[in-house]
Amino acid sequence: MGATDISKLPHIGEAVLRKEDYRFLTGAGQYTDDITMARQAHAVFVRSPHAHAAIRNVDVSAAKAMPGVIGVFSGKDIEGKMGGLPCGWLITSSNGEPMKEPPHPILAIGKARYVGDHVAMVVAETLQQARDAAEAVQVDYDVLDAVVNVTDAKKGPALHDVAPDNRCYHWELGDAGAVDAAFKNAAHVTKLDLVNNRLVPNAMEPRSAIGSYNRANDEYTLYVANQNPHVERLLLTAFVLSLPESKVRVIAPDVGGGFGSKIYLYAEDVALTWAARQLNRNIKWTADRSEAFLSDAHGRDHVSHAEMAMDKDGKFLAMRVHTDANLGAYLSTFSTAIPTILYATLLAGQYTCPQIHIAVDAWFTNTAPVDAYRGAGRPEATYLLERLVSRCGWELGLPQAEIRRRNFITQFPYQTPVALQYDVGDYNACMDKAEKLADVAGFDARRKASEARGLKRGIGYSSYIEACGLAPSNIAGALGARAGLFECGEVRVHPTGSVTVFTGSHSHGQGHETTFAQVVAGRLGIPVENVEVVHGDTGRVPFGMGTYGSRSISVGGAAIMKALDKIEAKAKKIAAHLMEASDADIDFTGGEFVVKGTDKKIPFAQIALTAYVPHNYPLATLEPGLNETAFYDPTNFTYPAGTYICEVEVDPQTGVVRVDRFSAVDDFGTIINPMIVEGQVHGGIVQGIGQALMENCVYDRETGQLITGSFMDYTMPRADDFPEFKLDTVCTPCTHNPLGTKGCGEAGAIGSPPAVINAVLDALHPLGVNDFDMPASPSRVWEAIQAAKA
Known part of the structure; x- marks a missing residue:
């Protein structure tokens, strides 16, 4: 077939x-928390209230004496008895040195490195008894200075001995000399500084796990809300607990949303599995929402500078990018691949840019670990590129569609200058359908109608591409993957x-x-x-x-x-x-x-x-x-692509941005079930607009405290924040898999943020606002308008 x-x-x-x-x-x-096992106990984790602190002593004596308590464990109880959490992708710096890979203990040993770091685990007969006992654990902290912003990392206090300057790696891709030469001959150069804001995943179902041990056959079972149970078992057995895989069964029942945050092996999963044998009890832990804000792997958090060199007609000659990527306090399972293999290789986008050079510095900070979040590197690449391309068009006086059409790839297969080879696509067809679906021809009339009501209307484009399938294994292995794909x-x-x-x-x-x-x-x-x-x-x-x-x-x-x-x-x-x-x-x-x-x-x-x-x-x-x-084992990635067009209205008196129209045309290759695809695109667009307009994970720069630690401070998008999305598709079937499919689950979150921000900037340009960073919340937009007036 x-x-x-x-x-x-x-x-x-x-x-x-x-x-x-x-x-x-x-x-x-049946979700993990729905499962109730015989003789089931409950675990609560004592978490560091400090972003950076030496741990002088953990006194568990009072907690152990409290009613219902079965066991209390701290770092000294697990030290030397198990390995730390492993990182699944080895990145080699441009100088040939391996990345700095500090140990990530299951319970903090000697030091806590972010607010929410695991310091102790209390196990009791009931959840309330475990919570009460956790309050009785006395930890003697010596509070240290913290660093949370990636731009401060180099001069901040060192988190790990192996990385005294807090840098995990410096990585490069592309021909820097060829890029420099192209810039010297450019007729025009466009420059852009931008921030891709940190996000908290917030799946509907918080993380949950149950550790179980059977003495009769010396076997473990871990029930866990996880996206890849076999990988969880492999990491748990081979790298942490040194157990035969045949003795461990991992069951991931119904999982209420993952978005990347449930790919990883977390410390809680290991602690519960290990303690189940120590106590000969089944032990359940389920995060509450505040705990999830602190301890789930976060997403994004890039600070970048980008430049595009063009000839006199707006044809791209070369692109130069430098990105500082925040990895958080420890290396999460796939964290190191996100700002490199899954980000830099997508910077060609849909365009025939002959030369590209990207340099990435990855840093440790006193924040929750950062890893893959819906799109995983591709949203970061698309946001940078599509913001830059729109600015190129504005500076040259070219319409947003025209600057893109002049540079679209039209011949396939196409070898990009950043390693990937696209097998097939039709980017002009996506643009044609998107412009028709969005009624771009009627935009000027709608803009005038908005002006008559005292509002500013803008239109923004985003032509994205992503790489799906993560393949093939031999290439991934050469690039640092420590597992097959x-x-x-x-x-x-x-x-x-x-x-x-x-x-x-x-x-x-x-x-x-x-x-x-x-x-x-x-x-x-x-x-x-x-x-x-x-x-x-x-x-x-x-x-x-x-x-x-x-x-x-x-x-x-x-x-x-x-x-x-x-x-x-x-x-x-x-x-x-x-x-x-x-x-x-x-x-x-x-x-x-x-x-x-x-x-x-x-x-x-x-x-x-x-x-x-x-x-x-x-x-x-x-x-x-x-x-x-x-x-x-695939022979190549698949390459979904599309064009998204967003229209917004901005109230200059309040800074409120309203998405008025949103049109998306995607090429997913063969579509098995159009209803399910539509649902996936809807969900992705909502998450992307959420990042562009609302969501923002913020730590206090001085203390390292998570300021946006609940839904009171971290704004989530709701149904009434959006218009009805207009969707359509183009089909160029993938040439190298038997279904011709490309994947649709992440596209909406990849293509939408730059479309929204480009639309907001288009609306505000007449007011003198030329740039600002996500999210375009009312206060930030209003402040930008006021600053432009000054």
Whole structure:
């Protein structure tokens, strides 16, 4: 089966209602916190109230004596008994030295390095008893100076002995000499300084975990809200607790949103698993929302300077970028790859810019660790590039669409100067559809109508590209990945013809149980309801890499397709035997095996039964059964792309920004379920606009305290903040996976922030406001207007 065939199959492209929604909408879903085990105790973590402090002593005696307390552990209890949390991606600095990789203890040993750092764990019979006992833990802190802003990191106090200047690495990509030469010959140079603000993920379901130990067979089970249970188990066993993987089972049941923040191995997961054996009890921990603000891995937090060199016609000649990336206090699982492999390699965007050089300095600060958040490096790259491209157009007097069209890539495959090779795309088609959908022709009339009401209207463009699938493994390994990036799929056909699919991917809101079932049902010619999809349990599914980077259908779905290839090949041999024909003469279509040129045919269900009741079966050449497993390791990333156009109205008296219109045209390749794709795009756009206008994670510069530690101070977008989005698609199928899919889960969050900010700046330009950083909250916009008046 090839990419050109899949779209012709039944169920592909149909808006099939999500199979999993019934249990979610009726309260029948099972999340980690819904699980109650026998003899279940509860854990509460004592967290540092200081951003930077030496720990002189942790006195747990009073806590141990309190009612219901089963155990209390501090750093000295785990020191030497386990490893620290590992980082999954090794970055090598431009001078050839490996990155600075300080230890990340499960419970703080000797020092706390951010507000919320784990200092002790209390385990008690009830949650309230654990909370009360946690209050009784006495910690003697010697408070130290803290550094929280990435621009202060170099001159701030050192967090780790291995990084006395707080720098983790200095990394470069591109030909600096060629870029410098191009700038010398440029007719025009555009420069831009910008900040990509820090975000808190805030999934609907906070993180939760249950550690369990069975003395009878010396086995552990960890129930956890996690996006990739096999990777969690690998890191937990091989790098921290030194346990055989066969002795640890990780189960990730229903997960209420991840957005990247649930990819990682967290300290709580390790502590619960270890303590379950020490205390011979099942131990549950569930974060409350305030705890999640402090301890979940945060996203973004880049400060960058960018320059674009152009000829006299606005053609891009070269780009030069320097970025300071905040990694937080410790290295989270994939943190080091975000500002490098997943950011710098996307800076070509959709444009034929012949030379690009990017330098990245990554820094430790006294803040929560920073890692992948919806888009993971691609939103940061797109925001920088699309802000810069819009400014190029404004400075040259070219419309936003024109500056982009003059530089769009039109010939494929296209080798970028920053390592990636795009296989296919049609960026002009996306722009054409977006401008029509947004009614750009009517913008001037709408602007005049807004002016008549005392409001400023602006229009902003963003033409994004992203790299999905995180592949291939050999290239990723050469770039520092410490794990493979394949996926696994097992297809088990039952005697009655129904099918169970076991996937190493994981669903946490994307609808995999439906889309994967559509692929299998379409391929085998059976009803969608006859396909069950199983995921999230290392005890049931083969080793897989989980869900992130919009890789599920393109990598996980491709693995399932490879398994179906094997199913079909074997089934054809069975059918050929039954119909006394050669398997080369068997066609399989519409759920039936047909002898070419005859009316002989057998339905799929009969083949399934024959495989398990082999009374008339080619036993000499085939084993009974119809169950196949396949692994898929992509040969390249996939490259979704699109153009987003936003219109805003700004009230100059109050600084309030209202998104009036938002149009998005995406190229996701083959679309399996348009309804699910639309939902993913809606959610991504909401998160992107949330970052552009509202969300902002802020630490106090002097004390390191998290100022935006609750929804009272951290503004989340709501439904009434948005108009109805207008969506459309273009389809250029991916050329190197059997489905032709590209991925859709992150696009909305990638393309929308620059479209919004470009629109706000377009609206405010007549008032003299030429720049400001996200978020464009009312106070910040109003202040910018007042400053322009001064």
